[in-house]
Amino acid sequence: xxxxxxxxxxxxxxxxxxxxxxxxxxxxxxxxxxGVELILAAALVNLVAFxxxxxxxxxxxxxxxxxxxxxMAVEMAVGFGIAIARFRSRGSVxxxxxxxxxx
Amino acid sequence: xxxxxxxxxxxxxxxxxxxVLRRWSxxxxxxxxxxxxxxxxxxxxxxxxxxxxxxxxxxLPDLPIRLIAGxxxxxLSLVVATVAAMVLTYGVGYMARDPExxxxxxxxxxxxxxMQLLGLAxxxxxxxxxxxxxxxxxxxxxxxxxxxxxxxxxxTRAFLYTRSADLGLYIGAFVLIGAAGTSExxxxxxxxxxxxxxxxxxxxxxxxxxxxxVPLQNWLMRAMAGPTPVSALLHSxxxxxxxxxxxxxxxxMLPGGALxxxxxxxxVTAVIAGLIALAERDLKRLLAASTSSxxxxxxxxxxxxxxxxxxxxLIAHAAIKSALFLGAGIFQHxxxxxxxxxxxxxxxxxxxxxxxFAIAALALAGIPPLAGFFSKDAIIAAxxxxxxxxWLVPLTLAGSVLTGAYMGxxxxxxxxxxxxxxxxxxxxxxxxxxxxxxxxxxxxxxxxPLEHLLEAEMAEAGLIVPVLGLVAGIGGLALGWFIAxxxxxxxxxxxxxxxxxxxxxxxxxxxxxxxxxxAACEAFEQRLLAAQIGLIRGVGLGIARxxxxxxxxxxxxxxWIGRQSLQLGRGARSTDTNTIDAAIFGLVRRTIAAGAxxxxxxxxxxxxxxxxxxxxxxxxxxxxxxxxxxx
Amino acid sequence: xxGSFAQVFFLAFFGAAAVWFGIVVFRTHSMVRSAIALLFxxxxxxxMFLLMQAEFLGVLQIMMMATEMxxxxxxxxxxMMDPGGxxxxxxxxxxxxxxxxxxxxxxxxxxxxxxxxxxxxxxSVPAAADQTADLGRELLGRSMFIFQSAGLTILTAMVAATMxxxxxxxxxxx
Numbered sequence: 001x002x003x004x005x006x007x008x009x010x011x012x013x014x015x016x017x018x019x020x021x022x023x024x025x026x027x028x029x030x031x032x033x034x035g036v037e038l039i040l041a042a043a044l045v046n047l048v049a050f051x052x053x054x055x056x057x058x059x060x061x062x063x064x065x066x067x068x069x070x071x072m073a074v075e076m077a078v079g080f081g082i083a084i085a086r087f088r089s090r091g092s093v094x095x096x097x098x099x100x101x102x103x
Numbered sequence: 104x105x106x107x108x109x110x111x112x113x114x115x116x117x118x119x120x121x122x123v124l125r126r127w128s129x130x131x132x133x134x135x136x137x138x139x140x141x142x143x144x145x146x147x148x149x150x151x152x153x154x155x156x157x158x159x160x161x162x163l164p165d166l167p168i169r170l171i172a173g174x175x176x177x178x179l180s181l182v183v184a185t186v187a188a189m190v191l192t193y194g195v196g197y198m199a200r201d202p203e204x205x206x207x208x209x210x211x212x213x214x215x216x217x218m219q220l221l222g223l224a225x226x227x228x229x230x231x232x233x234x235x236x237x238x239x240x241x242x243x244x245x246x247x248x249x250x251x252x253x254x255x256x257x258x259t260r261a262f263l264y265t266r267s268a269d270l271g272l273y274i275g276a277f278v279l280i281g282a283a284g285t286s287e288x289x290x291x292x293x294x295x296x297x298x299x300x301x302x303x304x305x306x307x308x309x310x311x312x313x314x315x316x317v318p319l320q321n322w323l324m325r326a327m328a329g330p331t332p333v334s335a336l337l338h339s340x341x342x343x344x345x346x347x348x349x350x351x352x353x354x355x356m357l358p359g360g361a362l363x364x365x366x367x368x369x370x371v372t373a374v375i376a377g378l379i380a381l382a383e384r385d386l387k388r389l390l391a392a393s394t395s396s397x398x399x400x401x402x403x404x405x406x407x408x409x410x411x412x413x414x415x416x417l418i419a420h421a422a423i424k425s426a427l428f429l430g431a432g433i434f435q436h437x438x439x440x441x442x443x444x445x446x447x448x449x450x451x452x453x454x455x456x457x458x459x460f461a462i463a464a465l466a467l468a469g470i471p472p473l474a475g476f477f478s479k480d481a482i483i484a485a486x487x488x489x490x491x492x493x494w495l496v497p498l499t500l501a502g503s504v505l506t507g508a509y510m511g512x513x514x515x516x517x518x519x520x521x522x523x524x525x526x527x528x529x530x531x532x533x534x535x536x537x538x539x540x541x542x543x544x545x546x547x548x549x550x551x552p553l554e555h556l557l558e559a560e561m562a563e564a565g566l567i568v569p570v571l572g573l574v575a576g577i578g579g580l581a582l583g584w585f586i587a588x589x590x591x592x593x594x595x596x597x598x599x600x601x602x603x604x605x606x607x608x609x610x611x612x613x614x615x616x617x618x619x620x621x622a623a624c625e626a627f628e629q630r631l632l633a634a635q636i637g638l639i640r641g642v643g644l645g646i647a648r649x650x651x652x653x654x655x656x657x658x659x660x661x662x663w664i665g666r667q668s669l670q671l672g673r674g675a676r677s678t679d680t681n682t683i684d685a686a687i688f689g690l691v692r693r694t695i696a697a698g699a700x701x702x703x704x705x706x707x708x709x710x711x712x713x714x715x716x717x718x719x720x721x722x723x724x725x726x727x728x729x730x731x732x733x734x
Numbered sequence: 735x736x737g738s739f740a741q742v743f744f745l746a747f748f749g750a751a752a753v754w755f756g757i758v759v760f761r762t763h764s765m766v767r768s769a770i771a772l773l774f775x776x777x778x779x780x781x782m783f784l785l786m787q788a789e790f791l792g793v794l795q796i797m798m799m800a801t802e803m804x805x806x807x808x809x810x811x812x813x814m815m816d817p818g819g820x821x822x823x824x825x826x827x828x829x830x831x832x833x834x835x836x837x838x839x840x841x842x843x844x845x846x847x848x849x850x851x852x853x854x855x856x857x858s859v860p861a862a863a864d865q866t867a868d869l870g871r872e873l874l875g876r877s878m879f880i881f882q883s884a885g886l887t888i889l890t891a892m893v894a895a896t897m898x899x900x901x902x903x904x905x906x907x908x
Contacts, residue, residue: 002852002855003738003742004738004741004742004745004786005852005855006847006848007742007745007746007749008745008749008782008786009843009847010749010844010847011745011746011748011749011750011752011753011782012749012843013839013840013843013844013847014749014753014756014840015752015753015756015775015779016839016840016843017836017837017839017840017843018753018756018757018759018760018836019756020832020835020836020839021760021832021833021835021836022756022759022760022832023832024828024831024832024835024836025760025826025827025828025829025832025833026760026826027826027827028813028814029813030765030806030809030810030813030814031759031760031768033806034759034768034769034772034806035759035760037772037776037802038756038759038772038775041752041775041776041779044779044783044795045749045752045779045782048782048783048786048788048791049786051786051788052786052787052788052856052859053786053852053855053856054852054853054855054856055856056787056856056858056859056860057856057860059865059868059869059871059872060872060876060877062788062790062791062865062869062872063869063872063873063877063880065788065791066791066794066869066873067880067884069794069795069798070884070887070888072798072802073798073802073888074887074888074891074892076802076805076806077891077892077895078891078894078895078898080805080809080895080899081894081895081896081897081898081899082895082898083809083813084898084899085898085899085901087812087813088901092813093813096827
């Protein structure tokens, strides 16, 4: 039980919870993306903490972090592209009105 | 051999041709009879020369058909052939207007063949067969006019009487065959002792039947219902002669006791039949009774130990009686009746025929030089010589007297009465009768050579014999001519008229019992049949009922099975619908419902979907974390 | 150990800062403020990286996030109804559910963190230069394939996003 690890992980957990709340509760697409950003950041914190305190010799840990960052970037890019398209067609990105995928 | 064939087969072939062709029956009959006569003459000529013609034809094993034409049998054959030829000639005229002529001639010719076979038989089997055949043809001929009343019953009566007596012949013949070991007649004549006596008595029974001796004489009188030619041929000269012939041929074998019985029977018959003849009112019946009486005299001769005398009288009687019958037939044609009252005076209308009739009548009475005189004297002589003469002589003389009496009566009846003129010409009938009358007159002259031929000369008996014979004959004639029969007979008249019926007569003793037995057998058979049918029916019905019940049970069973199957089916169906179907459709409905409910998850809202995603991830993580602890 | 104490303290501080700024993202009505808050949150995370001696990653995080958040702020202003947040409109839905979800997530994670046996702590960390060199070797060595595919994915994503974002010609002409 290392305090540093616990703290880092706890911070990550809290960020995850907040990000989840935001992703689920926001009506705007951009806000949802922000919530997802938070979740990913929490994941990154966890990864780095684990790397630093349990396996510092492994470069694979850092590589994983790079991957996640790449994913973050891609996700934001594609997400915003979709937002633009949606805004252009509907005039808004409010998720309350987005019922096209209703089964 | 050819003579034998001619004698036997010529009449038979003529009969067949008549049956087939159905025309020219008279001509064919005459040809057949003529050829038969020629054959018979030939046989007699051969036999007279000393040789005997024999023939053996294969039949049953150890029992061949033997034919023998020795002196005795050839003589008999000649007699039969002659009388047959004359009677058939007569028959041409008699049956000229009868539509059933072919049947008549055919049956007569068949009878002639059968009679010849009887006369020429060399073994018992042939004799029995011929005996049967003549009985059968007698039945056919007596019943010729079967459409008329009483004829059929007369024929049946004759057949039954003679048939029942034939039993004696059968048993007697088999006794002889058994005793001798062979069926050849001449061989069996060597039998002696008890078998001979038994056989002799049995043969006497048969002779009594066939020759119409007392007590079996009634059938002959009833047989007069047939046509007169039939009476002339069968019932005077041939068929009734069969009994006498039988006894004459077996005479060498017969022991004393049998001879005595024969003599007594013959004598009694001679008297009783003579009485009956005297009381008769019908000419033909009178002549029939006379025939019985004369054959009684022949049996007396045999019983007296002189079969030759019987043979001589047989020959004479054949010619005489057939002539008398033919005359009666002519008168019957004239008056359409045979009653003596109807025929009164018929003789005077035809003097020629009456003359012939009278000659024959006198011959029968025993007036010399006619044939009857010689034969009657021979009989009287034999009776005087025989050991039983105290019995036989009175009977013989009484018989002779009676013979004269009834003949006289007949002559008187025929002569005295109204005369009807313009009667039709009867060439054939007259010719036939004429020849026989001539024979009746002249055949006596041939008796001595015949005796010589048969090697049975009769001893000279002295003058007493012809005297007795003449006295009896003339006395009888006078009695018959002058005195009415009722007065003659006196108290016996009524019984004589009834034929001396005793204890119901043959009717009650033979006829009715036989018919009753036949009826009883019929009833028994019917009951057997009914029982059989009833049995079969019962069995069949029982089986049917059992089968039916089984069938009903089967039906019930199959119905039950059907119902069970239906139940099963319904059960299966209900299972199907209620459980399986319900389950399946329930599953389907619930799946659809679940799907519908799951659809609500697809709200289209991102946030909801995100929430669900998170829930799913949490679940997966939870399972993964808990797995090591649970599993 | 003072070094560890310092580390613990600063970690706690910047961790809390990250969390607080994250909350601010969603509590504020102004869009720009949300974006800025998120920026700060990400920066705090990057500092945490630095604290945990992942210097390359920390620098990378800060640089990237700064850029990203700026972009996001622009987009926010573009798309939001009320970028300034002057109107007091409720912009949330399924709030309770979200709260519960967040709460459960938090509690669950904390439970795992606090209850798990994390094993011995590794004390020696390679020097930063060594880290980076190892990372580079790792990238171009063992994980070459991963990064190649990652690069391809990024390219595809960029092209796709551009395609999606660019309107068709007739619509643009309108």
